[in-house]
Amino acid sequence: MTEVGHSPRKYKNNFNKQDQNVRLVPHMVSSESAKQSRTSGHSNYQTIEVFHLDKITKIVLKRPEKKNAFSVEMYKEVGSALDEAAQDDSVLTVITGHGDYFSSGNDLSNALRPIKESVEETTMELTGVVKILVCKVIDFPKPLVAMVNGPAIGIATTILGLFDLVYASEKATFNTPFSKLGQHPEGCSSYTFPKIMGLGKATEVLLFNKTLTAQEACSVGLVTEVFPDATFQQEVWSRLRNYATLPKTCLALSKELIRNVEKEKLHYVCEKEFELLAKRVNSEDAINAIKEFFQRKSKL
Numbered sequence: 001m002t003e004v005g006h007s008p009r010k011y012k013n014n015f016n017k018q019d020q021n022v023r024l025v026p027h028m029v030s031s032e033s034a035k036q037s038r039t040s041g042h043s044n045y046q047t048i049e050v051f052h053l054d055k056i057t058k059i060v061l062k063r064p065e066k067k068n069a070f071s072v073e074m075y076k077e078v079g080s081a082l083d084e085a086a087q088d089d090s091v092l093t094v095i096t097g098h099g100d101y102f103s104s105g106n107d108l109s110n111a112l113r114p115i116k117e118s119v120e121e122t123t124m125e126l127t128g129v130v131k132i133l134v135c136k137v138i139d140f141p142k143p144l145v146a147m148v149n150g151p152a153i154g155i156a157t158t159i160l161g162l163f164d165l166v167y168a169s170e171k172a173t174f175n176t177p178f179s180k181l182g183q184h185p186e187g188c189s190s191y192t193f194p195k196i197m198g199l200g201k202a203t204e205v206l207l208f209n210k211t212l213t214a215q216e217a218c219s220v221g222l223v224t225e226v227f228p229d230a231t232f233q234q235e236v237w238s239r240l241r242n243y244a245t246l247p248k249t250c251l252a253l254s255k256e257l258i259r260n261v262e263k264e265k266l267h268y269v270c271e272k273e274f275e276l277l278a279k280r281v282n283s284e285d286a287i288n289a290i291k292e293f294f295q296r297k298s299k300l
């Protein structure tokens with residue numbers, strides 16, 4: 001598989017003016033803060049942006065025209081960015097979305113676009129990139145924080161069960177429309193969701209497509225805390241900046257203690273989920289549901 005984004009890269013030392021997340025946090029673009037961002041390397045990511053500030057690595061999902069849907073390239077790029085964040089001098093890593101969505105989940109056009117010679121190879125490529133990203137999240141050595149700025153769908157919801165903290169705007173919603181798409185839970189949610197929210201709630205969400213509001217997701221334990229949308233960026237960043245002043249190694253070792261007992265199980269669950277997905281990704285109900293999604297506009 002071709003790994004994207006391994007060429008030498010320069011981290012951006014200025015902030016994209018279109019990035020609301022940054023614009024809303026004036027202190028982050030102060031000259032003091034700017035001095036702390038990295039100035040070496042070159043970022044040639046196409047689907048994400050990576051910022052380094054105040055000992056925090058921030059990965060921004062950036063395909064707003066597709067509601068930050070995970071294309072094959074985005075799966076690979078987020079994986080590469082996590083590899084780099086695991087090695088850099090940041091204390092913690094944050095993933096957030098650009099624009100109004102956190103992410104609309106798997107890019108449904110992935111399944112319709114043959115990227116390999118045969119259907120089998122294409123299936124392996126598609127499920128492979130998703131699985132690799134999930135494994136990287138399971139193994140990520142530093143505190144991993146999701147800043148859920150808006151709706152999260154599919155894998156953008158399921159994978160949150162593997163994060164250490166999930167802070168959400170009150171505008172965020174959480175939905176996994178797998179059965180509507182002839183698909184199945186992934187991101188280890190078949191294990192983490194029942195554990196986090198209990199079997200009944202997990203069944204409503206994972207089997208019956210129930211959408212959770214941010215408050216509901218918080219009350220069932222998927223979300224750590226909900227913030228008013230108007231102050232979401234400021235409040236969360238000020239908290240994260242404080243967290244990032246704590247000793248890096250100490251936090252990483254404590255995370256290891258908390259997480260290590262489950263790691264083997266999570267990798268097993270991940271393997272099983274992708275075995276099923278690989279069998280079912282080209283099923284008639286899945287392909288029909290995806291074709292219907294793309295045809296819906298022409299019917300309007």
Ligand code: COA
Binds near residue numbers: 154
């Ligand atoms: N995969 C591929 N394309 C997607 C997408 C996804 N997951 N989510 C959004 N898009 C695209 C739309 O096709 C549209 O593209 P276009 O402008 O080229 O037509 C664009 O993003 C904007 O989406 P649109 O549907 O017009 O916006 P909306 O506000 O009406 O609805 C969503 C937004 C996210 C509710 C809707 O796009 C949706 O249901 N997406 C699918 C989500 C999904 O099922 N994800 C997989 C879970 S397993």
